[in-house]
Amino acid sequence: MPNSAQSDIDEFLGDSDAVVAVEIGWLTRITQATLRCYQFDAVAFECLDAGAGYFVSRTAIVPEAVTTLGDLPRAIREAGADFRTLDNLWTLHDAVARSTLQFSMIRMRNAAPRSPP
Numbered sequence: 001m002p003n004s005a006q007s008d009i010d011e012f013l014g015d016s017d018a019v020v021a022v023e024i025g026w027l028t029r030i031t032q033a034t035l036r037c038y039q040f041d042a043v044a045f046e047c048l049d050a051g052a053g054y055f056v057s058r059t060a061i062v063p064e065a066v067t068t069l070g071d072l073p074r075a076i077r078e079a080g081a082d083f084r085t086l087d088n089l090w091t092l093h094d095a096v097a098r099s100t101l102q103f104s105m106i107r108m109r110n111a112a113p114r115s116p117p
Helices: 006-013 024-032 072-078 088-100
Strands: 019-023 035-037 045-049 056-057 065-068 082-086
Touching: 019 024, 024 072, 024 082, 072 082
Parallel strands: 019 082
Antiparallel strands: 035 065, 045 056
C-alpha cells in the first residue's frame, strides 16, 4: 500500500495484508456457503482496480482449474487475510473511506441500514 499512511495501516490492518469484514448477521450464511474458485491464465487479464483486486479479460477463456471452498472464514484466513465480524459495517465503512487506505466496499448494498445518529 504505497500511498497509505502507516497510522492507517496500523489502525485498520494491524499485522494483516488484507481484511475481510462482514456483519455478524451474515456469518451463518458465509460459513455454510460453498464457493467455486476458478483459476485462469493471468496473461489474459488486465487490472481495472488494484486496490480492490478487480481484473477482467476481454476475451472468453477456459479455466485451468476449479477449486471448491467451504468454511469461507477459514479459507479467507488461510489465504492470508484477517476475517472480522462486526455488528454493523457503517462505522468501519466511514472510517476507512476517510483514511488513506485503498479499499473495496462493493457489497455495502447488502449491509444493514445505518443506525440513526
